[in-house]
Amino acid sequence: RIRDTARSIFLAAALLHTLNIFFRYFEAGHTPITSIHETISFFAWAIACCHLSFRWRYTVKNSGTFTSIIVLLFMLTAFSAPREILPLPPEMRSWWLPVHASVSIIAAAFLTLAAIGGLMYLLQERELKQKRFGFFFSRLPSLDTLDKLNQHCISIGFPLMTAGMIAGSVWARQIWGGRPWQWNPKIIMSVITWLLYAGLMHQRFTMGWRGRRAAGITIVAF
Numbered sequence: 001r002i003r004d005t006a007r008s009i010f011l012a013a014a015l016l017h018t019l020n021i022f023f024r025y026f027e028a029g030h031t032p033i034t035s036i037h038e039t040i041s042f043f044a045w046a047i048a049c050c051h052l053s054f055r056w057r058y059t060v061k062n063s064g065t066f067t068s069i070i071v072l073l074f075m076l077t078a079f080s081a082p083r084e085i086l087p088l089p090p091e092m093r094s095w096w097l098p099v100h101a102s103v104s105i106i107a108a109a110f111l112t113l114a115a116i117g118g119l120m121y122l123l124q125e126r127e128l129k130q131k132r133f134g135f136f137f138s139r140l141p142s143l144d145t146l147d148k149l150n151q152h153c154i155s156i157g158f159p160l161m162t163a164g165m166i167a168g169s170v171w172a173r174q175i176w177g178g179r180p181w182q183w184n185p186k187i188i189m190s191v192i193t194w195l196l197y198a199g200l201m202h203q204r205f206t207m208g209w210r211g212r213r214a215a216g217i218t219i220v221a222f
Contacts, residue, residue, distance in 0.1 A: 003064075007055075010064060014048040021045060028085045031098040033105065037081040042102070044074035046109035054113060054152065063141070063149070066116045096171035104164030110157030111197070115222035117149035118215035125212060147210050150218055154204070158197045165190060196221035 021042065024032040032038040051067040088097075124143055141149075200217045203209040 006068075007064060010048070010068060011052065014045070014052060017041075017045045017048065024085075030088060030093075031102060033101045034088060034092065034097070035082070035086060037078050037083045039101075039105070040074050040078040040081065043105050043108060044071045044078065046106045047071055047074070047112050050106070050109045050113055050153075054149070063113075063116065063120070066120065067113070070112060070116065091175045094171065094174075096167060096174070100164055100167040100171055103160055103167065107157045107160035107164055110153045110160065111218075111222055114150050114153035114157060114218045117146050117153065118218040118222075121146040121150065121215040122212065122219075143211065147214065150214055151204060154197065154201060154218065158201055161194065161197065165194060193221055 021032055024038065028034075033042045047067060048071050051064065055064065120141070121143060124141075124146065128143070196217065200209070200214060200221065204214060
């Protein structure tokens with residue numbers, strides 16, 4: 001009964017959050033993902049929606065507990081950030097803004113769920129290895145279910161991440177032309193992260209990687 005109530009509250013919160021984003025869009029006149037407050041709020045909303053879409057298709061016991069904590073922490077962070085609407089600089093007044101930024105954030109949301117699944121996997125595997133079935137054993141899904149969660153989220157999140165990076169590259173070229181990226185730390189970290197996920201995808205689908213290794217690399221990459 002508590003679980004059902006919690007799911008209903010989570011769904012209601014996600015719907016209210018969706019309305020908030022729509023109102024913010026009409027108030028600002030652009031996709032609300034340009035300030036710290038807007039970006040973190042949008043990220044939290046994307047995580048909630050990705051969780052609901054997965055929960056609708058699969059039964060992953062108590063995954064909502066972990067997801068709720070992550071969403072709550074992001075929302076508290078967004079709440080503490082300045083919320084005024086600032087005018088967009090000229091280079092950001094482009095339809096590439098919603099394409100690049102929203103796709104990248106939704107990709108990050110799916111990869112967040114993959115990392116949550118990886119953490120749950122490691123906790124459950126530890127209980128099984130120690131043969132002391134304590135707090136987590138009866139409350140977490142099976143290892144096979146968690147591995148499927150990991151694979152499902154990576155399979156969606158990685159292509160979206162790739163599309164977001166390509167869109168960002170095209171947009172940057174339109175703004176700055178052929179100017180080199182000059183070892184920008186954000187770009188370097190993005191490429192390293194992409195390579196980690198690409199390696200994981202390759203090992204999963206060609207070498208049959210599953211379980212602990214896949215879960216561990218997912219957490220490291222995230």
